[in-house]
Amino acid sequence: MRRDMLQKLLPFLSLIALFIALAIASPYFLTSVNLSSVVRQTAVINIMALGMTLVIVSGGIDLSVGAILAFSGVVGSMAMVAGESVWIGVAVGILCGLAWGALNGFLTVWLNIPPFIVTLGALGIARGLTLIISGGLPVSGLPRELTFLGDGTVFGVPFVLIVLLICAVVTHVVLHATKLGRYTYAIGSNKEAAVYAGIPVGPYTVAVYAISGLLTGLASMIETSRLMTGQPTAGQSYELQVIAAVVIGGGSLTGGEGSVVGTLIGAFIMGLLSNGSDLLGINPYLQQAIIGAIIILAVALDEARKRKFSTA
Amino acid sequence: MLLELEGIRKNFGGVQALKRGDLRAAAGEVHALIGENGAGKSTMMKIIAGMYQRDGGDVRWKGQSVHFQKPGDAHAVGISMVHQESLLAPHLTVAENIYLGRETLHGPLLHKAAMQSSASRLIEENNFPLQAHWKVRDLSPAQRQLVEICRALHGASSLIIFDEPTASLSESETVEVFRIVRELRQKGIGILYITHRLVELAEIADKVTVLRDGDTVYHGNYKDTSMDEIVHQMVGRKVERIYEREKLTPGKEVLKVDIPGAAFSIHEGEIVGVAGLMGAGRTELCQTLFGVTPSDEGEIRIEGRKVHPKSPREAVDAGIALITEDRQQTGLALELPIRMNITMANLGAVTKAGIVRQAEEKTVSERFRDKLQIRAASVEQNAGRLSGGNQQKVVIAKWLYRDTKIVLFDEPTRGIDVGAKAEVFALMDEMAREGKAILMVSSELPELLQVADRILVMRGGKITAELPRETTQEEIMHHAAVGN
Numbered sequence: 153m154r155r156d157m158l159q160k161l162l163p164f165l166s167l168i169a170l171f172i173a174l175a176i177a178s179p180y181f182l183t184s185v186n187l188s189s190v191v192r193q194t195a196v197i198n199i200m201a202l203g204m205t206l207v208i209v210s211g212g213i214d215l216s217v218g219a220i221l222a223f224s225g226v227v228g229s230m231a232m233v234a235g236e237s238v239w240i241g242v243a244v245g246i247l248c249g250l251a252w253g254a255l256n257g258f259l260t261v262w263l264n265i266p267p268f269i270v271t272l273g274a275l276g277i278a279r280g281l282t283l284i285i286s287g288g289l290p291v292s293g294l295p296r297e298l299t300f301l302g303d304g305t306v307f308g309v310p311f312v313l314i315v316l317l318i319c320a321v322v323t324h325v326v327l328h329a330t331k332l333g334r335y336t337y338a339i340g341s342n343k344e345a346a347v348y349a350g351i352p353v354g355p356y357t358v359a360v361y362a363i364s365g366l367l368t369g370l371a372s373m374i375e376t377s378r379l380m381t382g383q384p385t386a387g388q389s390y391e392l393q394v395i396a397a398v399v400i401g402g403g404s405l406t407g408g409e410g411s412v413v414g415t416l417i418g419a420f421i422m423g424l425l426s427n428g429s430d431l432l433g434i435n436p437y438l439q440q441a442i443i444g445a446i447i448i449l450a451v452a453l454d455e456a457r458k459r460k461f462s463t464a
Numbered sequence: 465m466l467l468e469l470e471g472i473r474k475n476f477g478g479v480q481a482l483k484r485g486d487l488r489a490a491a492g493e494v495h496a497l498i499g500e501n502g503a504g505k506s507t508m509m510k511i512i513a514g515m516y517q518r519d520g521g522d523v524r525w526k527g528q529s530v531h532f533q534k535p536g537d538a539h540a541v542g543i544s545m546v547h548q549e550s551l552l553a554p555h556l557t558v559a560e561n562i563y564l565g566r567e568t569l570h571g572p573l574l575h576k577a578a579m580q581s582s583a584s585r586l587i588e589e590n591n592f593p594l595q596a597h598w599k600v601r602d603l604s605p606a607q608r609q610l611v612e613i614c615r616a617l618h619g620a621s622s623l624i625i626f627d628e629p630t631a632s633l634s635e636s637e638t639v640e641v642f643r644i645v646r647e648l649r650q651k652g653i654g655i656l657y658i659t660h661r662l663v664e665l666a667e668i669a670d671k672v673t674v675l676r677d678g679d680t681v682y683h684g685n686y687k688d689t690s691m692d693e694i695v696h697q698m699v700g701r702k703v704e705r706i707y708e709r710e711k712l713t714p715g716k717e718v719l720k721v722d723i724p725g726a727a728f729s730i731h732e733g734e735i736v737g738v739a740g741l742m743g744a745g746r747t748e749l750c751q752t753l754f755g756v757t758p759s760d761e762g763e764i765r766i767e768g769r770k771v772h773p774k775s776p777r778e779a780v781d782a783g784i785a786l787i788t789e790d791r792q793q794t795g796l797a798l799e800l801p802i803r804m805n806i807t808m809a810n811l812g813a814v815t816k817a818g819i820v821r822q823a824e825e826k827t828v829s830e831r832f833r834d835k836l837q838i839r840a841a842s843v844e845q846n847a848g849r850l851s852g853g854n855q856q857k858v859v860i861a862k863w864l865y866r867d868t869k870i871v872l873f874d875e876p877t878r879g880i881d882v883g884a885k886a887e888v889f890a891l892m893d894e895m896a897r898e899g900k901a902i903l904m905v906s907s908e909l910p911e912l913l914q915v916a917d918r919i920l921v922m923r924g925g926k927i928t929a930e931l932p933r934e935t936t937q938e939e940i941m942h943h944a945a946v947g948n
Contacts, residue, residue, distance in 0.1 A: 329573045330572060330574060331574065334556075334560065334564075334567060334574060338553045338556060338560075340555070341555040341556060342552065342553045342554060344551060345550075345552055345553050346565075348515070348535055348547070349535075349565030350534065350535050350536035350539070408553070408554065408555035
């Protein structure tokens, strides 16, 4: 049992080990400039990963988050360029994400298509539409106030960190203390049991994807604020990093398992890996390969833990 | 009367699962519902519980005609069901599963403390070996059954339906379930108890209803009924003889099995039948012989040579083929053409210099198509598009081409029509005449009696009787359900 606990803590211990190793390897690592840059870099992936946690716990998957990020960012930017306030622009971006998420959930439930296929299709559609409405060009001329979202600080703390923490706390409460969260676990754990318990599985599934979309919409506006343009090509392969963060944090692609804390740890491990590679001058192409290898390793370890557990 | 069912009808596609389901259950009584596999027991229960909608007939709850549209409706009036297959969420705790779908709320949040403590109280009151905070995936099948029972008890039920609750339980766990059922009866709760283990009736039944082929054929007090009468009612249908098999003189011994729970042999030209109820271990026996779940103890000999297949591959190399009970899952590659399915187990024979010779493959598969009269326009047609009978013939062709000495048939006639059944039997006979040794697992007793030379009866994972070809259905059922 203690061994099991140890293995459950593995992601957290890895994060600590990585942190210490980087602090020793690079004198620049522990500077506040670098750490706040890690936070800012990780925030977008982190916020998306919170939504993905819900989706994965419910036994689903969302491959379209990167494309939704680009779409929402571009549409939100166009609203601001057209003269709407920053508030309205951000709201438009978030609503776009919400709409895409709800559509994904709705198609999964209504057409009874596996979410892998629905969201793969949505990825293509959202990417295509983004390029059409933007003409393939970045949307520029955004109001200066928008920079605060991605780069502002409150009492020296990066504003995105505050946004991330609020999102994390809310998601954690939703997942562990509300009906929605309970049913998300139940559906992912045994969908049939959920149906037989009288749970309206369809609407809850739609809600899960909608929340994931909403958080992606929020992330898109942070990304936009950091780039100060609406980039139609933003978010390429983000789905890989987002899913990786959830899985490294203990989420199971067969559903029923995953947690907000785990996902945050997973996302920060990825963030530190990328930051560390930059600091140590590791080839960015190699970085990608390392991340891929880490995903496989994390899942292999988790599977080994589960197998030991089930035969014990 | 708590619950009355009258003339309930239910069709699934063209199949009539229930033709005339009658049932009357009173409070404070254990009402046993028995019948063979497919007699309509589960369908009837699911109609009562609101999972299926009836096509005709009347359901009355405490004298009022009712029509439950979903599981929640039946639960609302006080009917709950303890499911046979565990319908629990393994990642959630015992308390979370008990409250699944009917959580106590505290504003928008779950009132976890309240649910936890009332689940603990429920467990304590019933003396169950459970803790409310345990995860369901760590529980034994018996403990999971207890969680299901807690779910049923939690709703302050007046009627609880048990769907074969002891199917996956050990002897001592079964006794525990009986104790709980008796306590519930004591409290004045009505119990509907589905089972196919007749021994259990003596333990708990007050009333008995027998279903056969979708009809209620018997209803009465348990103590006024003899076991023979019940068995007779269960299997009472007239035997349709669709095939007559000539008795052959068996040749030398081909397969000799001596593993825990199963000792038997099969000779050349023999078809040995295996009867037993669902869960008696028949499929498991086939899987052990075929190396899917190898046995560590005992020995298996083929033509005197000791073998120990640890995988299907090794079993096939040793000369054993298995035609599985689920051809869609394990018998066929549905998306591939007939041609590829037939050569799948013997691809080496049509491969030269590492290249699969498609022309030869085609010739071979066309030969089998004609020989087995597989009704398909071309061997390029996908196996998934064939009828059940023709799919089964493709599976048989696959193993005929591999030409193993021993062929195990697990439910060879499941889901195929009468004409195709006769053809399958004729093929089995021909294989026997060619000197193969055949094992045939079947739930269809009339078919076993028509085809098999001898019949092994299994119960609780063991062979408990070996009966001659001239035996009767009653005799087989007696050994399968009651024992000695």
